[in-house]
Amino acid sequence: MSQTSALKVPGAAPLPLQAEPLTLRPDVNDAHVRFIGLGKTYPGQAQPALQGIDLNIRRGEIFGIIGRSGAGKSSLLRTINRLEQPSHGRVLVDQVDIGGFDEDQLVNLRRSIGMIFQHFNLMSAKTVWQNVELPLKVAGMAKAERQRKVRALLQLVGLEEKHQVYPAQLSGGQKQRVGIARALVHDPRILLCDEATSALDPETTASILELLRDINRRLGLTIVLITHEMAVIRDICHQVVVLDRGQVVEQGEVWRVFGAARHAVTRTLLAPLQPRLPDALTGRLQASPASRDSAVVLKLTVLGEPDLTALFNTLGGSVRLLQGGVQAIGEHALGQLIVSVQHSxxxxxxxxxRARRWAEDVEVLGYVV
Structure with a gap:
């Protein structure tokens, strides 16, 4: 049994579409975007770019896709607005299978899904105002409505005073803000971010992430972003999926994945954010204890704020804190510590x-005298 739905785009008549059968499980009925058995193989390539992707992206969340170069991040992202056509499997937006869309339906779909890029893609001969206004002109919007829309969007991204400036006169962060405003012109329900901060310095990245977080809160958009920077995932995303060779190898709430990564690829990607041993101690580590006086060096991860008194009582002996701290991920705290334990x-x-009863994840780094 099925029902008829419609894809609504501001300024366009809704297109009748065939909805997903009502027999779907309740836990996925509200998914904004669904991937079902998705695969993609490019001509001339034996290795699939994507294979067996089954994911649900909930409405209104910020969803991160991460992996090494060539893992399939961009291919997966671009199936959401059909810039990439899957080789097999299905992509559902609002429970509507977009695989059979004709050209008119694709135009409406892409107007309902905004997209921002790593290298901004601005027109150098047009001002900030003209860059944002152009998609509205192409869509045939009346001039007064275009002016109202562009003014509101430039105010939203903090560029109202730069409306007559050309891209060459803007910083990288300002160019990206223009790109974000342009992506929002059609009041999209979904915003795709293709390495949107990769070309920016850390301070500018932080400001762009705060803007995206504000847009997510104020407009209720579902944001899907791909990046190779785990710090970006940590700072803004609610959920994350890790891809490797076109397959999902790990997924879940960001704070849980960061706190207890299971797959080797995830651990490698997370390594730059992990606490490190002091250099003077690293060279002294041994794979096995050299004597009864050797201390075992442990890396501990706890979901929440670590109770150090309980840790010391749990481990016993002489416990020293060598490195670590607590970081906030969304509304959660994540403690990561490196300790040495001697004469336990x-x-x-x-x-x-005993350590595993206290911590979410325990790793033996080695032994030292």
Whole structure:
């Protein structure tokens, strides 16, 4: 049994579309975007760019896609607005399968899905105002409505005083703000971000992420972003999926994935954000204890604020904090510590078992005298 739905785009008549059958499980009925058995193989390539992708992106969340170069991030993102046609499988937007859309339906779909890019894609011969206004002109919007819309969007992204400036006179962060305003001209329900901060310095990246977070809160947009920077995922996303060779290898709430990454690829990507041993100690680490006086060095991750008194009582012996701290991820705290334990009354096996009752993740880094 099925029902008829419609894809609504401001200024355009809704197109009748065939909805997903009502027999869908309740837990996915409200998914804004669904990937079902999605695969993509490019001509001349034996290795699929995507294979077996099954994901649900909830309405109004900020969803991150991360992986090494060539993992399939861009291919997956671009199936949402059909800039890439899957080889097999399905993509549903608002429970509507977009795979069979004709050209008119694709135009309406792409107007309902904004997109911002790494290199801004601005027209150098047009002012900030003209760059934002152009898609509205192409869509045939009346001049008075165009002016109202552009003025409101430039105010939203903090560029109202730069409306007569050309792109060459803008900083990288300002260019990206123009790109964001342009992506919002058709009142999209979904915003795709293709490495939107990769060309920016850390301070500018932080300001762009804060703008995207504000847009998500104020407009209720679903934001899907791809990046190779785990710090971006940490700072803005609610959910994350890790791709490797076109497959999903890990997914979940950002704070949980950061706190207890299971896959080797995720751990490698997270490594730059992890606490590091002091250089003077790294060279002294050994794979096994050299004597009874050797201390075992542990890396501990706890979901929440670490209770150090409880940790020391749990491990016993002489416990020293070598490195670490607590970081905020969304509304959650994540503690990551490196400690040495010497002369514990517990043998190594029982000691690790006790540590695992206190921490979400325990890793033995080595031994040191």
């Amino acid at each position: 009354p517990h043998a190594t096996g029982p000691l690790l078992e």
